[in-house]
Amino acid sequence: MSCQDRGLLYGDGLFETLLVVDGAPRRWRQHMQRLKEGCSRLGIGGVEEAKLRADAEALCTNKARAVLKIVITRGAGGRGYRPSAQSDPTRIVQIHPYPEYSSQYWSRGVKVRVCQHRLGANPALAGIKHLNRLEQVLARSEWDEPDVAEGLMLDSGENVVEGTMTNVFVVKNKRLYTPDLTSCGVKGIVRDGVIDIAENLGVSSAETELSLDDVRQADEIFLTNSLIGIWPVMQLERCTYGPGLITQQVAEKLAPWNNGWIS
Ligand SMILES: Cc1ncc(COP(=O)(O)O)c(C=O)c1O
Numbered sequence: 001m002s003c004q005d006r007g008l009l010y011g012d013g014l015f016e017t018l019l020v021v022d023g024a025p026r027r028w029r030q031h032m033q034r035l036k037e038g039c040s041r042l043g044i045g046g047v048e049e050a051k052l053r054a055d056a057e058a059l060c061t062n063k064a065r066a067v068l069k070i071v072i073t074r075g076a077g078g079r080g081y082r083p084s085a086q087s088d089p090t091r092i093v094q095i096h097p098y099p100e101y102s103s104q105y106w107s108r109g110v111k112v113r114v115c116q117h118r119l120g121a122n123p124a125l126a127g128i129k130h131l132n133r134l135e136q137v138l139a140r141s142e143w144d145e146p147d148v149a150e151g152l153m154l155d156s157g158e159n160v161v162e163g164t165m166t167n168v169f170v171v172k173n174k175r176l177y178t179p180d181l182t183s184c185g186v187k188g189i190v191r192d193g194v195i196d197i198a199e200n201l202g203v204s205s206a207e208t209e210l211s212l213d214d215v216r217q218a219d220e221i222f223l224t225n226s227l228i229g230i231w232p233v234m235q236l237e238r239c240t241y242g243p244g245l246i247t248q249q250v251a252e253k254l255a256p257w258n259n260g261w262i263s
Pocket of ligand 1: 225
């Protein structure tokens with residue numbers, strides 16, 4: 001990759017992180033859909049899915065469980081922010097070991113903290129998985145206790161948006177709520193999946209503003225992303241939560257989608 005690459009110089013690009021199980025990347029179609037949506041929002045053209053697929057297949061062969069990372073940048077450009085009219089994107093496809101998470105994160109749940117760093121409002125970038133992740137880097141540097149699995153991030157209006165690497169759901173009075181992401185945050189692929197699953201289960205769900213108190217006072221809290229599927233939250237600062245029925249029902253429905261990893 002060129003040291004003039006705009007992905008390196010400006011974070012001018014997008015990425016996807018996919019779960020690999022039994023030699024195959026999971027939810028390929030959904031990841032490609034979000035990547036294409038990101039490319040169209042940023043005006044990055046010329047990304048060829050067939051080439052990404054070929055790279056991915058070569059890297060995933062014989063991998064029982066792994067992480068596939070796809071990065072697309074606008075490519076190399078001269079000095080200055082203005083993007084060139086011609087698009088010659090850079091494609092990076094990497095394979096990584098699956099992280100060593102305790103199995104209790106799924107069975108008992110995780111401990112979560114609240115981050116000090118506040119997410120800025122940026123509707124033009126909200127939802128897509130762009131490469132500018134300094135807010136998450138700052139938030140994730142706030143703690144190093146190994147037993148705290150995730151940190152919740154709030155916006156400047158003190159509403160909860162997401163975790164540093166996950167989306168957040170809460171259950172209150174048998175209804176499911178997740179933060180509205182029109183101003184900031186990543187629209188997770190598992191988040192979309194959970195909303196569909198809830199509908200099939202007959203559980204009403206809403207994308208809405210959620211204050212920290214709304215989250216603290218929830219009956220159940222859970223976190224989602226492509227690598228973990230669902231982690232129930234068992235502790236948020238000093239509040240504790242038992243195993244939740246709706247969390248369990250949603251996780252069970254997600255399990256086949258995740259090739260049995262989450263049970
Ligand atoms: C900041 C952030 N929010 C949400 C998510 C969840 O996204 P997905 O379900 O597509 O993995 C991620 C995933 O890495 C993330 O980094």
